[in-house]
Amino acid sequence: MRSKIDKILLITLLIAFSVSIYLIFLWVPQIKASNPAEQIAQRIFYFHVPSAWLGFLAFFVVFCGSVAYLATRNRKYELISVASAEIGVLFISLVLITGPIWAKPVWGIWWTWDVRLTSSLILWLIYVAFLMLRRYLPDGSKRANLSAVVGIIGFTDVPIVYYSIRWWETQHPKAVMASSEGSLAAPMFFAFMFSLATFTLLYVYLIRKRYQLLTLEDTLNKQFKEMEIL
Amino acid sequence: MMRTAISILKKDLRMEFRSKESILAMWIFSLLIFVIFNFTFEVSRLVMLEIAPGLLWVAFVFSGMFGLNQSFALEKENGNLRAMALMPVDGGQIYVGKFFSVTIIMLMFEALIFPIFVIFYDLQLSLGMFRLIPVLLAGTIGFTSLGTILSAVAVHTRNQQILLSLLLWPLVSPIIIWSVTLTGMVLSGEVTEAFYPLLVRVGAFDVIFFTLSYMLFDFILED
Numbered sequence: 001m002r003s004k005i006d007k008i009l010l011i012t013l014l015i016a017f018s019v020s021i022y023l024i025f026l027w028v029p030q031i032k033a034s035n036p037a038e039q040i041a042q043r044i045f046y047f048h049v050p051s052a053w054l055g056f057l058a059f060f061v062v063f064c065g066s067v068a069y070l071a072t073r074n075r076k077y078e079l080i081s082v083a084s085a086e087i088g089v090l091f092i093s094l095v096l097i098t099g100p101i102w103a104k105p106v107w108g109i110w111w112t113w114d115v116r117l118t119s120s121l122i123l124w125l126i127y128v129a130f131l132m133l134r135r136y137l138p139d140g141s142k143r144a145n146l147s148a149v150v151g152i153i154g155f156t157d158v159p160i161v162y163y164s165i166r167w168w169e170t171q172h173p174k175a176v177m178a179s180s181e182g183s184l185a186a187p188m189f190f191a192f193m194f195s196l197a198t199f200t201l202l203y204v205y206l207i208r209k210r211y212q213l214l215t216l217e218d219t220l221n222k223q224f225k226e227m228e229i230l
Numbered sequence: 231m232m233r234t235a236i237s238i239l240k241k242d243l244r245m246e247f248r249s250k251e252s253i254l255a256m257w258i259f260s261l262l263i264f265v266i267f268n269f270t271f272e273v274s275r276l277v278m279l280e281i282a283p284g285l286l287w288v289a290f291v292f293s294g295m296f297g298l299n300q301s302f303a304l305e306k307e308n309g310n311l312r313a314m315a316l317m318p319v320d321g322g323q324i325y326v327g328k329f330f331s332v333t334i335i336m337l338m339f340e341a342l343i344f345p346i347f348v349i350f351y352d353l354q355l356s357l358g359m360f361r362l363i364p365v366l367l368a369g370t371i372g373f374t375s376l377g378t379i380l381s382a383v384a385v386h387t388r389n390q391q392i393l394l395s396l397l398l399w400p401l402v403s404p405i406i407i408w409s410v411t412l413t414g415m416v417l418s419g420e421v422t423e424a425f426y427p428l429l430v431r432v433g434a435f436d437v438i439f440f441t442l443s444y445m446l447f448d449f450i451l452e453d
Contacts, residue, residue, distance in 0.1 A: 070449055125400040132396060136387035145449045146383045150397065153376070156442060160404045160435060 009205045016198040020046070023191040037105035044102045046192055050199035051094040052120070057203060058088030059127060059155055066151030069144060075218070078144040081151050082134065083210035085127050087203060092124045119162045126154045126161075139221070234319045238327025239334075245304070246335055252300050256293035256339040263289045264350055275352070282351050283413035287406055289343065291373065291399070294336050298377040299394060301332050302385035311385065314451065321448035325378060329440070332381075333374045340366055353417060361416045361425075368432040369409030375436060376402050379443035382450050408432050 024046045030039050065081030068074070099117065100110040111117065130150050137143040246252055267285055305311045314324055348355065377398050384394040408428055415421050 122400045122403055125396075129393075129396040129400065133383065133387065133393060136389050136393055142386060145452065146386060149379070149446045149449055150383060152446060153379070153401065153442060156438070157401045157404070160438075161400075163404070 006205070006208060009201065009208070013198070013201055013205055016194075016201060020191070020195045020198045023194055028187055028191045029185070035105065041102045041105045044098050046195040048095060048098040048102065049192070050196045051091045051098065053196060054199050054203050055088050055092040055095060055120075055123070056158075057200070058084045058091065058207075059123070059158065061207070062088065062127070062130070062151045063155035066148035066155075069148045070152075073141075075144070078148065079211055079214040079218070080207070081148070082131075083207050083214060085130050085151070086210060087206050089124065089127045089131060091203075092120060092127070095120055096124060115162070122161050123158060126157065130154055232323065232326065234317070234323040235327035235330070238324060239330045242301070242328070242331030243334065246331070252297045252335050253339050253342070255296045256336075257342055259293045259296065260289040260339075260343045261346065263292060264347070268350075278351055279353075279418070280414075282347075282353070283410050283417055285351075286344075286347055286413060287369070287410050289347075290336075290340060290370070291402075291406060293339065293343075294370075294373055294377065295391070295395060295398075297332050297335050297339070298374070298381040298398070299384075299391050301328055301378065302381045303390065306385055321451045322444045324451065325382075325444055325447035328382070329375060329378045329443075332378055333371060336370055336374060337367070340370065356419065358419055358421065359416065361421060362413065364429060365409060365412040365416060365432075368429060368436060369405060369412075371436045372405030372409075372432060372439060373398075373402055375440040375443055376405075379447060379450065382447070405432060405435060 024043055028043070028046075061084040062081045065077045065084060069077040069081065099120075103112070104110050130147065133150055134143060134147050137146060264285070267288075271281075273281070302311065305314060315321075317324075347353070377394075380397045380401070381394055384390045384397060387393050409432065412425065412428055412432070415425050
């Protein structure tokens, strides 16, 4: 199962991660902040935001996989959605962990019921429930159908959840890329984009690996069943 | 065309009116929530008024789970679920029938518990309170439209009841958040201009959830 592409991906990832860590911790200039802790904590941004992006990307893939499964009944798409949901939950967990680590020195609190924090937590809960549902169902086409339905409803709900909490005042830093005043300095922007690209590559690698593993499990299960029949 | 939906609705309502199982359980459970809440949070009357809308919806959501769980669990008992799946009709019709029966039962329960709520928390009744009717209607429909399809999903698992809560609550949280806001506006008598747009928004999402569930329901029934 060890394809050439995986090997190339892995080596590229190792190099890219070393470079991003160098960029993030040594190359990017210190931000100007009155609080010295904030200067250091700010660097978590290069991990926090790409993780969040990866989470959304992963859940979008769950949605696409679910639609594709219901349309074609090809088990491949079911496995892709599952692999993607697992990775999404992992990275949203990282978002929920890195966020408070930053918030404690800067805001003085670990957690606040703010738009982004709350919607990320709800998002996490939706996909944890998705994975739990699969745990509670026996393998088969029923499970595939049910989880595809939940995968579709879950993703449709994501913008609604975000929208519903928006009227609360937000403490969360604005999207720095979009606003004109708080735009990133050139080196920061470069480091951020590099980190984003590295994380996206990591997603590609992880989903390939997880998908291969799931197919292997499938083949193994099939062989066990055949042996039982004999 | 909607004959199947109507017969399912009739059957469910007849069963409910004979046994009164769901409504009674929901009503008593809500009463318990009010009582427990009173003991766990000893707050002044002013604070109570502020949290009353939230409390009301906590009671609705928690009790509503009874009705939702029951809705498909009953069908499963005698293999009726399989029979339904075998029926040569569109799965969407079964969804519509189930949705209306759950919604009607829940609305009746809400109508029965609301007077108790008014008495317990000493709310001042006024004509403006009639605005609560569309709010409860919109919030409940949002809750049951998603709840009905997820109940049909959860009924296939070993841990039906806990799984339904895990699936439904995060998904339905936007509807509940808005409904609490709207209910708060009505109960405090401070209905601002934001009231109607927000109500329309809840209604719009009800339509989205309902349509989506209607379209997807076929996939849940098939084996």
